[in-house]
Amino acid sequence: MKVPAQVRQALSDLMAQYALSIDENRLEDWVELFDEGCDYKVVTRENVEQDLPNVLMWCDNKNMLRDRVESYRHVNLYNPHYDRHVIGPLSIVGNHASIWRFEASYSLFQTNLEGESRLFSVGRYRVEARVRGAAAKLKAVTVIADTGLVPSLLATPI
């Protein structure tokens, strides 16, 4: 579909920021990528395909995201791993006015304190974002993880 170049770039930048802010442990910056009225959810692909209601993590407004990051800061004094997201090209699905929907696949690797890296999770993002000029904010992010073995008490977001 035809998408204005500026919209494409804003959405691509948004996802690059999404990944780097988590990977550099700037989770407070990650929260700021979301709109005040927002929704963040982690589900497994199996649940989506069988239309089951289970979710691994769900925050349905920005304050819940803030709380989650704050509690993470207090519980995990020493971060036991580094995250690394590598995201594929965006597939833009469509828009309603300034709200754009798109999908992108991700691979997420974790490196432990001994310096060993391993594949942690793969899947895709289903995203709605509001674009205004060169700026974009996340309205809804659903992480659909192919990997079902993600611990239900996720330490850091995917």
Next chain:
Amino acid sequence: MKVPAQVRQALSDLMAQYALSIDENRLEDWVELFDEGCDYKVVTRENVEQDLPNVLMWCDNKNMLRDRVESYRHVNLYNPHYDRHVIGPLSIVGNHASIWRFEASYSLFQTNLEGESRLFSVGRYRVEARVRGAAAKLKAVTVIADTGLVPSLLATPI
């Protein structure tokens, strides 16, 4: 090289669709990304570098792709894995009129029904695609797999 922005976007969208259609098990949609006169081939890097004729999979027109997908639908009643492609940035090589050539690296992960994900194959795509306005169709895709251990009877395309 200088490439019109619309061409870049059309090619990037095409590869995003390529990956997502396989990963979401929409193989019929994947076939529709190809031109009627098309060529799809999976080879190993070793064979390319030594100029050997072996191919792991070869369909030299769209009906062969259709047949392949249809037979896959009948043989595999239960899909034993999920695919997940993460594709890197496109490197556009050049064009002859509306036919553009480009390459892109891929990583392909598989997740089994127990929810365990693993690296399945890495390599690159060598692609020719026809671009008309915002629309693009695949003319030729050669998958050059670094990984040589891919089973010769590939269940799903790479």
Next chain:
Amino acid sequence: MKVPAQVRQALSDLMAQYALSIDENRLEDWVELFDEGCDYKVVTRENVEQDLPNVLMWCDNKNMLRDRVESYRHVNLYNPHYDRHVIGPLSIVGNHASIWRFEASYSLFQTNLEGESRLFSVGRYRVEARVRGAAAKLKAVTVIADTGLVPSLLATPI
């Protein structure tokens, strides 16, 4: 931030070339992506975060890169592996005149001669590049590897 479309494309092309030239063992082409006055460094994330001076590899001009590639050509008569980089979307940080700074995450896989692929390293690139029209040259590349177990005598660049 607002970035001219031509600059974005030049930087994206540059990184696509960076990855493919290493992966196809065209290391001489890889060197030519750098400016005459350039800096290439591989460090670990741990060292960056603790502000330690250790580097795994450092070439502070283009001749050092040339020397390194030439010595690699003489030492390794038979290449014991294939590299494969999959790079995520670029996050452009800013510019001073024609010098642009950006970051991008990478995953690097290696395939041995038996055809087995494995994850070798993940991390991010911190890059400065000079852009002139559609052409870009690397001024400084710092590879910040999450993976600390990379051998200190790196055979090929990351």
